[in-house]
Amino acid sequence: MSDLSLSLKPAPWQIAALILSLICCAAFFVPIIPAIQLSPIFEHLFYTYDPPAAGLGLALTVIAAVILDQRGKAKALFGWIGTHPGWISGIAFSVAALGAIFVYHTHPLSMDEYAPRLQSEIFAAGKLIGQVPLSLTTIFMPSFFNGWFINLSQTNGALASVYWPAFALLMAPFSFFGVPWLCNPVLTAATFLGLSRLLELLVQDAAVRGAVLAATLVSPAILINGMSYYGMPLQLLCTVMFTYGLLRGTRPYHWAAGAWAAIGLTAVNPVPFILYAVPWVFWIIKKSPARWRTLAALASGGLPLTLLFGLGWKIFLMKIFATSQAELNSDSIISILSIFQPPTPSLLIARAIALIKLCVWAMPGLPVLAFLALGSPNRHSLSSVFFASALLTLTGYLFVPFDQGHGWGYRYFHAAWLTLPVLAGIGIQQLIQRQGELEKARMFGFLLVVSLGSLLLALPLRAIQVESFVTNHLQQIPAHIPDNTRQVVFIHVGCGAYTADLVQNDPFLRGHEIRLVSQGHEQDARIAATLGPHPRFAASGPCGDRWRLD
Numbered sequence: 001m002s003d004l005s006l007s008l009k010p011a012p013w014q015i016a017a018l019i020l021s022l023i024c025c026a027a028f029f030v031p032i033i034p035a036i037q038l039s040p041i042f043e044h045l046f047y048t049y050d051p052p053a054a055g056l057g058l059a060l061t062v063i064a065a066v067i068l069d070q071r072g073k074a075k076a077l078f079g080w081i082g083t084h085p086g087w088i089s090g091i092a093f094s095v096a097a098l099g100a101i102f103v104y105h106t107h108p109l110s111m112d113e114y115a116p117r118l119q120s121e122i123f124a125a126g127k128l129i130g131q132v133p134l135s136l137t138t139i140f141m142p143s144f145f146n147g148w149f150i151n152l153s154q155t156n157g158a159l160a161s162v163y164w165p166a167f168a169l170l171m172a173p174f175s176f177f178g179v180p181w182l183c184n185p186v187l188t189a190a191t192f193l194g195l196s197r198l199l200e201l202l203v204q205d206a207a208v209r210g211a212v213l214a215a216t217l218v219s220p221a222i223l224i225n226g227m228s229y230y231g232m233p234l235q236l237l238c239t240v241m242f243t244y245g246l247l248r249g250t251r252p253y254h255w256a257a258g259a260w261a262a263i264g265l266t267a268v269n270p271v272p273f274i275l276y277a278v279p280w281v282f283w284i285i286k287k288s289p290a291r292w293r294t295l296a297a298l299a300s301g302g303l304p305l306t307l308l309f310g311l312g313w314k315i316f317l318m319k320i321f322a323t324s325q326a327e328l329n330s331d332s333i334i335s336i337l338s339i340f341q342p343p344t345p346s347l348l349i350a351r352a353i354a355l356i357k358l359c360v361w362a363m364p365g366l367p368v369l370a371f372l373a374l375g376s377p378n379r380h381s382l383s384s385v386f387f388a389s390a391l392l393t394l395t396g397y398l399f400v401p402f403d404q405g406h407g408w409g410y411r412y413f414h415a416a417w418l419t420l421p422v423l424a425g426i427g428i429q430q431l432i433q434r435q436g437e438l439e440k441a442r443m444f445g446f447l448l449v450v451s452l453g454s455l456l457l458a459l460p461l462r463a464i465q466v467e468s469f470v471t472n473h474l475q476q477i478p479a480h481i482p483d484n485t486r487q488v489v490f491i492h493v494g495c496g497a498y499t500a501d502l503v504q505n506d507p508f509l510r511g512h513e514i515r516l517v518s519q520g521h522e523q524d525a526r527i528a529a530t531l532g533p534h535p536r537f538a539a540s541g542p543c544g545d546r547w548r549l550d
Contacts, residue, residue: 077210078207078210092222119163123165141505199425262305280385479539
């Protein structure tokens with residue numbers, strides 16, 4: 001593809017990339033203090049799945065550090081990518097869609113994924129809330145999930161996700177046609193198109209734009225989450241389009257940026273978008289000559305949707321599911337604010353781990369390349385704003401008392417992930433303009449090696465890891481029997497690993513399979529008799545029993 005030869009003396013940024021890779025590898029040998037409390041799944045995923053990726057990242061960084069693109073063919077390849085972003089978008093869609101089927105098995109792995117899909121199925125049916133028979137409300141899902149992920153009324157069987165609804169609304173058409181798993185691949189493909197347009201405003205060199213688009217594509221955090229049911233791909237798309245609309249600088253684009261902001265705020269929860277957007281609001285107030293017109297356009301585009309999908313939706317849920325006026329008042333004020341708490345030692349350790357995860361789920365060297373935008377004497381005027389968004393996101397989550405539990409990469413940072421390729425693009429362009437041909441050959445040689453290595457090795461490694469994890473999780477209950485009979489699975493939620501997350505149902509109990517919390521064999525048999533005319537025990541698994549109902 002290119003004539004590559006050895007370069008004996010690495011540049012300072014290459015040394016920094018090597019040091020970062022070494023730190024990531026060394027982090028797995030640091031023992032966790034027994035008093036530090038991390039969620040079991042967060043600790044398991046970090047210590048089981050991230051070390052091989054960190055080692056691979058170090059190997060790729062070492063190889064890439066001694067490579068030059070002498071004939072400029074790597075630069076030419078990246079230049080073609082930069083002028084043909086539709087191909088990157090198409091590849092992203094294809095890989096994410098195939099991964100949703102063959103890696104993720106079209107299965108919402110965690111409650112954070114199941115809740116929006118459940119709500120999307122409610123919207124797809126033309127309803128605002130689902131309905132569960134009163135006789136099943138105590139076993140429709142584990143009781144400890146009620147109010148945390150899903151609202152289920154024990155008095156009337158009303159059912160809805162606790163999350164804000166924009167992501168579920170966007171998924172609803174896909175659920176209507178029976179392909180909810182296709183939503184995130186579409187959003188991921190759209191993100192690459194939006195990111196390419198944003199980069200055109202900030203980076204003049206097409207080869208640099210192509211290189212950071214490729215770096216984004218091969219970073220496992222992007223495509224693996226694009227295979228999932230998590231809401232982060234929508235949050236990332238919203239921050240990309242919000243920023244693009246702001247920087248285009250005309251009133252229609254500012255109005256559109258406000259609309260994207262409203263979707264980002266109400267996608268799942270408003271915190272990620274707020275943390276990203278706050279520096280941009282200050283930038284508008286400080287730098288824009290037409291600051292008040294800009295803010296008015298943003299408000300006119302975003303406020304109606306925010307009031308409808310945000311405040312309106314939360315008031316609707318509280319009125320449906322609050323059992324008393326006192327509970328309604330409590331939910332509306334105290335519980336919303338109580339999510340923010342001072343950081344504990346355990347949380348600080350969790351956030352340190354999250355930074356390692358952020359690095360090992362990105363293309364090797366990408367975080368270091370992002371810092372190039374800040375180290376240049378002719379620093380781009382917007383670099384500090386992008387950096388402030390990244391920094392505020394990282395520091396803001398020091399006050400959110402969850403380590404993220406399940407999740408691929410550092411998912412709390414995902415809404416601000418665009419700052420990595422954007423800052424890297426700005427920094428790379430400034431570096432090669434300042435240093436000349438040798439640095440250009442060094443940079444594009446490095447980028448080619450780490451991009452190809454990530455594409456051919458890191459992404460398949462992560463896909464294999466995720467597929468294995470999802471498969472093992474599903475195998476805790478007996479597999480669906482491939483016939484037309486209606487079936488019910490009674491799941492022993494205290495058995496195995498996160499079996500409570502397997503209790504997933506259609507919001508109106510349509511379809512051929514129901515999953516309920518087991519109450520013991522005799523009680524399960526009585527419940528099965530109420531669900532079908534001829535219930536028959538069919539199969540048993542490590543943590544569940546399957547019955548035929550017809």
